[in-house]
Amino acid sequence: MTDRVKTVTLTIDGRTVTVPEGTTILEAARQLGSDVPVICYHEATTSNGLCRVCVVDINNGRLLQPACVAACQDNTTVETRNERVERSRRTILEMLNSAVDLSQAPEIQAMMSDYQADTGRFPGAKRREQPIHDDNSFYIRDYSQCVLCWRCVQVCAEDAQYTFALNFGERGFDTHISTAFDVPMTESSCVFCGQCVGVCPTGALKPKIQWGLEQGWSLDEIRKSTRRPKRRVNSDAKG
Numbered sequence: 744m745t746d747r748v749k750t751v752t753l754t755i756d757g758r759t760v761t762v763p764e765g766t767t768i769l770e771a772a773r774q775l776g777s778d779v780p781v782i783c784y785h786e787a788t789t790s791n792g793l794c795r796v797c798v799v800d801i802n803n804g805r806l807l808q809p810a811c812v813a814a815c816q817d818n819t820t821v822e823t824r825n826e827r828v829e830r831s832r833r834t835i836l837e838m839l840n841s842a843v844d845l846s847q848a849p850e851i852q853a854m855m856s857d858y859q860a861d862t863g864r865f866p867g868a869k870r871r872e873q874p875i876h877d878d879n880s881f882y883i884r885d886y887s888q889c890v891l892c893w894r895c896v897q898v899c900a901e902d903a904q905y906t907f908a909l910n911f912g913e914r915g916f917d918t919h920i921s922t923a924f925d926v927p928m929t930e931s932s933c934v935f936c937g938q939c940v941g942v943c944p945t946g947a948l949k950p951k952i953q954w955g956l957e958q959g960w961s962l963d964e965i966r967k968s969t970r971r972p973k974r975r976v977n978s979d980a981k982g
């Protein structure tokens with residue numbers, strides 16, 4: 744006897760859909776072609792519901808719910824975009840923009856334009872500024888562009904690499920991604936697989952070659968900064 748998959752039926756943006764129990768609202772909405780913006784969500788990493796830009800309205804409830812982690816419920820009515828949802832997304836984007844350099848985050852820039860975010864809404868807001876970490880031959884880390892989406896931490900941990908080189912340092916507004924005890928990457932457990940760079944939605948993590956080209960480095964300078972110096976062969980040891 745085969746186990747029947749339990750399903751739930753709900754209405755999303757006026758259309759009825761039946762999905763397996765446990766399906767998130769984001770997955771169901773995407774099946775229907777509804778566009779729900781995401782920042783912290785990535786197909787390859789575990790959803791943690793951190794950025795809240797994916798919030799949707801369920802049954803006109805008191806609180807909006809994050810579509811990337813909220814499971815579909817039977818007989819509910821979901822609106823992925825209405826006035827409340829738009830206002831909430833706009834405010835989140837405006838707050839993010841007030842603290843973080845989003846100039847190299849094209850998807851977030853597109854959201855800001857779509858939701859008509861006011862880039863001057865919080866004048867004088869404290870910026871999350873960090874020195875650029877240039878401590879290895881493979882990539883640079885510029886956490887002033889980091890939106891704390893957690894994707895790099897997840898992909899470095901149980902979602903893919905099982906290396907656990909990244910976590911966060913400090914607390915509150917000063918929270919930032921860091922190695923344990925903030926040691927340079929070369930002294931951490933990092934194996935330089937590059938998966939963190941691949942999932943980063945902003946310019947916070949960038950291949951060193953790309954970064955060097957953007958800085959106007961010559962090829963020689965790039966070569967020197969991305970390769971280890973050749974080891975000298977001890978002529979006595981040649982035998």
Ligand code: SF4
Nearest residue numbers: 889890892893895943
């Ligand atoms: S460095 Fe990139 S991937 Fe990591 S938390 Fe920041 S924005 Fe997300």
Ligand code: FES
Nearest residue numbers: 792794795797811
């Ligand atoms: S994409 Fe859902 S909370 Fe970030």
